[in-house]
Amino acid sequence: MSEDRPPPAPVQSGPPPAGFFEAGAVAVARALIGAVLTVDGVGGVVVETEAYEADDPASHSFPGPTPRNAAMFGPPGCAYVYRSYGIHWCLNVVTGPSGHGAAVLIRAIEPTLGLDAMRARRGIGDPRRLCAGPGRLCQALGITLAQNGLPLDRPPFALDLRPAGAPVLAGPRIGISKAAERPWRFGLAGSPYLSRPLRPAAPASVVGPN
Known part of the structure; x- marks a missing residue:
C-alpha cells in the first residue's frame, strides 16, 4: 500500500532533512508529533495529526486533481490549505512524490510562541483552546488560502523537528x-x-516516542 513507503529517518532536532516529506503520509504524520511549527513566529508544538493517502477514500485527493486540491498534488513539504464547511481553514502538509496526492492534517498544537497574537485572533485566553482543532489552529496562526502551496520550511512558515518526548498514540x-x-x-x-x-483501542496502537 502507498503508506508503506519508507518512513523518515529517526527524528532529530532541526529542520526537516532532505527527503523527509517524500515518505508516506502515515509515517510523516507520526514523525511530526513533537515538531515546532510557526507562522511569522507564532505557533508551538505539534501534538495531533491525521494522515490522508492517495488511495484513501476519505482523502480529498481520492477522486483526482481539482482546482481545490491542486496543492495536494504539488511538491512534498508544501502547505495544502482548504476551507472546511465553508467556515474554517485547515492546514495540511503534502507528502510523497509530486503528483502523488497525500497529505498530513495538522489537527492541534500546544501554543508556546506568540500567545498574545493567538489570543487576539481567537478572542479567548485559555491556552488549551487556542489551537485545539484544525480550524482553531489556523485562526490562531493567521493561516488562510494565502499560504496554500507554500513550503513549510521557509518563511512565513518555520518547522523544527524534535523528538516527541512522550509516547505517540494512534487511533x-x-x-x-x-x-x-x-x-x-x-x-x-x-x-x-x-x-x-x-x-488507543489496543496496546499495538501505542507507537512509542519518536
Missing part, C-alpha cells in the same frame, strides 16, 4: 465516514492540547 480519524477504521490519527500521550482525547 481512528475524526469526522469521517469512509475508511473510518484506519488508525491514522496520531497524538502526544497525555497532552491537554489535543482537539479530542485519544485513547
Whole structure:
C-alpha cells in the first residue's frame, strides 16, 4: 500500500532533512508529533495529526486533481490549505512524490510562541483552546488560502523537528465516514492540547516516542 513507503529517518532536532516529506503520509504524520511549527513566529508544538493517502477514500485527493486540491498534488513539504464547511481553514502538509496526492492534517498544537497574537485572533485566553482543532489552529496562526502551496520550511512558515518526548498514540480519524477504521490519527500521550482525547483501542496502537 502507498503508506508503506519508507518512513523518515529517526527524528532529530532541526529542520526537516532532505527527503523527509517524500515518505508516506502515515509515517510523516507520526514523525511530526513533537515538531515546532510557526507562522511569522507564532505557533508551538505539534501534538495531533491525521494522515490522508492517495488511495484513501476519505482523502480529498481520492477522486483526482481539482482546482481545490491542486496543492495536494504539488511538491512534498508544501502547505495544502482548504476551507472546511465553508467556515474554517485547515492546514495540511503534502507528502510523497509530486503528483502523488497525500497529505498530513495538522489537527492541534500546544501554543508556546506568540500567545498574545493567538489570543487576539481567537478572542479567548485559555491556552488549551487556542489551537485545539484544525480550524482553531489556523485562526490562531493567521493561516488562510494565502499560504496554500507554500513550503513549510521557509518563511512565513518555520518547522523544527524534535523528538516527541512522550509516547505517540494512534487511533481512528475524526469526522469521517469512509475508511473510518484506519488508525491514522496520531497524538502526544497525555497532552491537554489535543482537539479530542485519544485513547488507543489496543496496546499495538501505542507507537512509542519518536
